[in-house]
Amino acid sequence: MKTFDTSQLVGWSRRAAQASALFIFWILTGCVAMPPSVSNYGPAPSPLELVDTPFYSQQQFQCGPAALMTLLTASGVETTLDDVAAQVFLPARQGSLQTEILAASRAAERVPYVLAPGLASITAELAAGRPVLVLQNLGVSWAPRWHYAVVVGADADSDQITLRSGTDERRVMRTPVFLRTWERSDFWAMTTLRPGELPADPDRSRYIEAVAGLEQTGHHLAARGAWLAGLSQWPDDAALLFGLANAQYALGNFSEAEALYLAMLRKDDASLIARNNLAMTLVAQGRNSEALAQIDTALNQADGSPLLEELLDTQTIILRTPKGISN
Amino acid sequence: MHSKMLRNFVVRLVSLSLLSLGLAQASGAAMIGTQQVIQSESRDARITRVETFLARQDVASQLVKFGVDPLAVQSRVGNMTDAELLAMEGGLDKHLAGGDAIAVIGIVFLVLIILELMGVTDIFKAT
Numbered sequence: 001m002k003t004f005d006t007s008q009l010v011g012w013s014r015r016a017a018q019a020s021a022l023f024i025f026w027i028l029t030g031c032v033a034m035p036p037s038v039s040n041y042g043p044a045p046s047p048l049e050l051v052d053t054p055f056y057s058q059q060q061f062q063c064g065p066a067a068l069m070t071l072l073t074a075s076g077v078e079t080t081l082d083d084v085a086a087q088v089f090l091p092a093r094q095g096s097l098q099t100e101i102l103a104a105s106r107a108a109e110r111v112p113y114v115l116a117p118g119l120a121s122i123t124a125e126l127a128a129g130r131p132v133l134v135l136q137n138l139g140v141s142w143a144p145r146w147h148y149a150v151v152v153g154a155d156a157d158s159d160q161i162t163l164r165s166g167t168d169e170r171r172v173m174r175t176p177v178f179l180r181t182w183e184r185s186d187f188w189a190m191t192t193l194r195p196g197e198l199p200a201d202p203d204r205s206r207y208i209e210a211v212a213g214l215e216q217t218g219h220h221l222a223a224r225g226a227w228l229a230g231l232s233q234w235p236d237d238a239a240l241l242f243g244l245a246n247a248q249y250a251l252g253n254f255s256e257a258e259a260l261y262l263a264m265l266r267k268d269d270a271s272l273i274a275r276n277n278l279a280m281t282l283v284a285q286g287r288n289s290e291a292l293a294q295i296d297t298a299l300n301q302a303d304g305s306p307l308l309e310e311l312l313d314t315q316t317i318i319l320r321t322p323k324g325i326s327n
Numbered sequence: 328m329h330s331k332m333l334r335n336f337v338v339r340l341v342s343l344s345l346l347s348l349g350l351a352q353a354s355g356a357a358m359i360g361t362q363q364v365i366q367s368e369s370r371d372a373r374i375t376r377v378e379t380f381l382a383r384q385d386v387a388s389q390l391v392k393f394g395v396d397p398l399a400v401q402s403r404v405g406n407m408t409d410a411e412l413l414a415m416e417g418g419l420d421k422h423l424a425g426g427d428a429i430a431v432i433g434i435v436f437l438v439l440i441i442l443e444l445m446g447v448t449d450i451f452k453a454t
Contacts, residue, residue: 020444060427061426061427061428062426063425063426063427064424064425064426087403087406090390090393090394090424091393092394093393093419093420093426094426094428095423095424095425095426095427095428097415097419097422097423097424097425098422098423099407099411099414099415099422100407103403103406106406107402138427139429143436144423144429145427145428146425146427146428147425147426147427166427205365208361209365212361212408213408215360215361215362216360216362216408216409239361239364242361243361246358273359276357276358276359277359280357280358310359313357314357
């Protein structure tokens with residue numbers, strides 16, 4: 001039979017206390033080391049700070065409108081905080097949705113470009129003179145405090161990030177802390193590009209996605225400028241040519257649109273999307289028989305294509321449109 | 328499963344009626360948009376258009392329910408892409424809203440955990 005003395009009991013309880021303290025710390029912080037892929041400052045010069053970035057102090061729960069207002073103003077948009085709030089604030093949720101931040105940027109004729117995760121994406125944009133809107137969770141995963149702020153500076157030597165945040169005009173955070181708060185939103189960050197501006201670190205699919213969103217929401221003039229800029233980065237890219245052609249069509253510039261669809265078809269004779277839209281462009285110019293010929297060619301190539309029904313729709317439209325009348 | 332079939336049926340029904348009204352064509356339906364081309368999945372574009380139409384109505388009514396001025400709603404949904412509308416349909420409250428609000432449930436939970444660790448409560452015991 002084994003007996004225990006008091007000193008052993010004291011030791012156990014101390015260890016138990018240490019273990020629970022560690023456990024509480026672990027729960028509170030959810031602490032993990034950041035992989036270098038996200039904590040790396042990237043090749044941008046350091047320190048960087050866009051000191052001229054305007055500041056709008058947030059009203060209660062309105063960090064979304066304030067942060068977006070900062071971004072849009074820095075991007076040359078003339079608007080008011082009230083107008084921005086009317087587009088992104090959701091009263092019953094006491095906050096703003098990411099989707100609405102993107103949508104309101106489109107409403108301001110800007111390209112909402114969502115950055116690749118990682119600090120280097122932010123510093124690259126800062127180096128290009130654009131502040132970056134980020135979504136942070138200042139709380140913890142199970143007691144979240146979601147917060148929008150705008151990164152205006154980064155300093156690799158002192159390992160610090162500078163933000164326009166809430167009611168702080170110049171909030172300085174230690175970078176590891178910033179990264180932890182940002183990681184909880186899966187590193188969500190975006191910036192607004194003027195139509196014609198390219199992102200500092202151009203990612204083709206992110207860029208096309210962003211501009212196609214402008215097209216889909218009817219901002220054709222902005223989309224045209226953005227497609228043109230895209231083509232200067234990725235010349236002859238079929239998706240960008242198609243986007244530019246669609247913008248020209250939507251703006252009523254049918255001969256420009258026609259030339260672009262034809263250019264696509266010279267590269268790929270079997271492009272059903274180009275031929276379909278070419279037919280629509282011809283019918284818009286009252287050239288119905290040419291349009292019908294194009295759609296017939298497309299229908300002959302469309303065996304088993306998911307676009308078959310679209311092509312048939314187009315054919316119906318051409319047949320129903322009186323000759324010589326453009327829409 | 329059942330509700331999905333019902334939904335498909337409703338979408339096709341509305342699709343037919345919209346087409347017969349000529350609405351789909353009036354909206355420039357036969358032009359193929361750039362977004363449609365970069366999407367990996369190729370779906371029936373006409374069904375997608377109707378689904379988007381329904382989603383837009385749904386998101387608009389949700390925004391009003393969450394306190395947005397009805398006058399601002401059209402411009403707000405009008406600037407969302409089809410993919411965004413479909414993602415928000417039926418569950419605007421599932422998307423996180425950044426606004427510095429601290430969830431009360433979170434604080435209650437924190438207090439509960441502390442109480443639990445202090446041995447005051449026994450809420451988290453598996454039953």
